[in-house]
Amino acid sequence: MAIVTTWQCGIGYYDNGTSWTFTDLTSRTTGFTVDQFTDLGVVGTSSAAVTFENNDGALTPQAGGTYSSTDWFSRALVIRAIITADAGTETVQVFGGIIDDFQLQDDGITSTVMMGAIDVVQTAGRQIIDANWPASTTYTNAWLATRVLLDPSATENDTVMPRWGETAETDGVLDVTGLSPIVGGLGTYAGRPVVLDPDIAEEGPVGDYMANAVATAGLTALWPGALDATTGHAELFIIENAQKRDIRSFLFAEDVAAGELPFRNLERAFNVDQLTNAAQITRVGQTATQTATGSTVPIYGPRVRIYQSGASTDANALQDAQDWVKRFEYARFVAERVQVTASMVEQHAGDADYDTWAELLNPELGIWAGANVEYTPAGIGSARISRSLITGRTIKATPADTTVTLTLRPAIDYGTFTLDSATLGILSINRLG
Numbered sequence: 001m002a003i004v005t006t007w008q009c010g011i012g013y014y015d016n017g018t019s020w021t022f023t024d025l026t027s028r029t030t031g032f033t034v035d036q037f038t039d040l041g042v043v044g045t046s047s048a049a050v051t052f053e054n055n056d057g058a059l060t061p062q063a064g065g066t067y068s069s070t071d072w073f074s075r076a077l078v079i080r081a082i083i084t085a086d087a088g089t090e091t092v093q094v095f096g097g098i099i100d101d102f103q104l105q106d107d108g109i110t111s112t113v114m115m116g117a118i119d120v121v122q123t124a125g126r127q128i129i130d131a132n133w134p135a136s137t138t139y140t141n142a143w144l145a146t147r148v149l150l151d152p153s154a155t156e157n158d159t160v161m162p163r164w165g166e167t168a169e170t171d172g173v174l175d176v177t178g179l180s181p182i183v184g185g186l187g188t189y190a191g192r193p194v195v196l197d198p199d200i201a202e203e204g205p206v207g208d209y210m211a212n213a214v215a216t217a218g219l220t221a222l223w224p225g226a227l228d229a230t231t232g233h234a235e236l237f238i239i240e241n242a243q244k245r246d247i248r249s250f251l252f253a254e255d256v257a258a259g260e261l262p263f264r265n266l267e268r269a270f271n272v273d274q275l276t277n278a279a280q281i282t283r284v285g286q287t288a289t290q291t292a293t294g295s296t297v298p299i300y301g302p303r304v305r306i307y308q309s310g311a312s313t314d315a316n317a318l319q320d321a322q323d324w325v326k327r328f329e330y331a332r333f334v335a336e337r338v339q340v341t342a343s344m345v346e347q348h349a350g351d352a353d354y355d356t357w358a359e360l361l362n363p364e365l366g367i368w369a370g371a372n373v374e375y376t377p378a379g380i381g382s383a384r385i386s387r388s389l390i391t392g393r394t395i396k397a398t399p400a401d402t403t404v405t406l407t408l409r410p411a412i413d414y415g416t417f418t419l420d421s422a423t424l425g426i427l428s429i430n431r432l433g
Helices: 120-124 141-149 206-214 314-328 342-348 351-361
Strands: 004-014 020-024 029-037 045-053 076-085 088-106 111-118 137-140 174-178 193-196 221-227 234-239 249-252 264-270 278-283 289-293 304-309 333-341 369-375 384-397 402-410
Touching: 004 029, 004 088, 004 342, 029 088, 029 221, 045 076, 045 088, 045 221, 076 111, 076 221, 076 351, 088 120, 088 351, 111 120, 120 174, 120 206, 120 221, 120 234, 137 141, 141 174, 141 193, 141 206, 141 234, 193 206, 206 304, 249 351, 278 314, 289 314, 304 314, 333 342, 333 369, 333 384, 342 402, 369 402
Parallel strands: 088 221, 174 234, 249 369, 278 304
Antiparallel strands: 004 020, 004 076, 029 045, 029 384, 045 111, 076 088, 088 111, 137 193, 221 234, 264 333, 278 289, 333 402, 369 384, 384 402
16 A cells, blocks of 8 residues: 545634534545745744635525534634555644634635634734733743743733633643753753843734744744644744754655655755845844854855844854854855655655655654755766755645645754764764773
8 A cells, every 4th residue: 555645624622611622624625735934033934724615605604504603713723634554544733723814705606715824823922911020031942932922820921822712721822842952841941041021011012022032042943833632732843052953854865765755846046045144133122233244245245134132141142143154154055945745655655654754744843854855966977965954844735636845944054063962972972982
C-alpha cells in the first residue's frame, strides 16, 4: 500500500461547556488553503480558508437549516491530515484557529460558503490590557511570552484567549512551548533576558508588544501551532536566540531513497530580502539607539533593520544588532521555495516514511526544521545539496491533490551552532575521551 493522504475539516467547540467536540464537515469540503509563516524577529501567523458545499442550505444563516443559527465567529476551524500506509496511520492537526470570515455565494442553484480563520494569538493580540506587573521584571523570551499573552498569576489582568464555549477556563488557555534547550522548568529557557514593561497598557495592543519587544530580543522566532486535540487549547512555539533544533530534519531528493521525500519546482535566488548590513535597536521605554554596521555597506548600500526591543540592557541590545549584521551581511544564492505534493509522496516515497510526511505537515515539527534539498543543476553533472531551514508553508488541497509549498531560509544564517551539544561535542573535550 502506498502512502495515502486524506483530509478532515470541521468545527471545534465546547458544546456542553466542558468537553471539546468536533463537528465533521469533510463531506462538504471542496478545497482549502493554509498559510503558516514565521521568521526571526516577528510573531508568526497562521491562517486558513475552506470552501464548503451548501446546496442544501444547511450553512445559510437564518434559513432554517442545520447550522442556520450557529455563531460561527465563536467557533474554531480545524483541519487535520490523515496519513495512511501499511506501516501505520498518523493523524495530524495542521491548522486550528478562530473563524473570522464567512462568505456565502448563492445563485439559487449552487451555493458555497467560504470560511476564513486566523490563529488565536492574532485575535488575542488585539487587546489592550490593564497590566499590574512589577517594574523592570526580567524573563527569558519563552517565559515572557507566557506572561504577556496569558499570565498564570490570578493577581494580574490576563489577555483573554478565545474559549470556544468553555466554562471551566474564564480566560482561555495558551500552551507555550519553548523549543530551545531546557535546563529545568518553564522559567529556565536558555534565552536572552527580556524586560517586561510595566506600562504595556499605555503602549497599545498586546500583539504590538509581542512583536516589538519579545520577538525582536535575542533574534527570537515565535509561531502558533494548532489546537490541542483533547482540550482545544491553543499552542505557541518559541525558538530563542535563533537556535538550531535537531527535532526534525527533512531530506528531499530527485531520486528518492528511504527516509527521503520527493520534490518539484525548486526555486533558488539571492537572499536580498534578508540582506542586513546595519541594525538599529532601541530598548522599549528608552531613547538611546544601539547601532551595528557591517563592512558591506559600501558594497551593497545600506540595508538597515530598525527595531524596538525588550532587551534588558544596552549591551544586550547592541549584541542583538551585531547578531543581525553578522548573520545577514552577505548575499547568498540559496533555495527559497520547494514544492512537494501528496501524489508525489504516494508514488515515490517509501511506505515506512509515512510518518515523515505527517511530521512535515505538523506545525510543531514541520516549521523551523531542517530541509536538505539534493538537486542537480542544469549543465552540471553532479548533485548539490542546499542546506536550509523551513520557516513557513502554504498548503493547498483539492479533491484531486494536495500541494505543499515550503518557504526556505539558508541554514547557515538561521541556525545557531551549539558548542556543548551532546551530539556535536562539548567545547575543549575530545570526542574520543
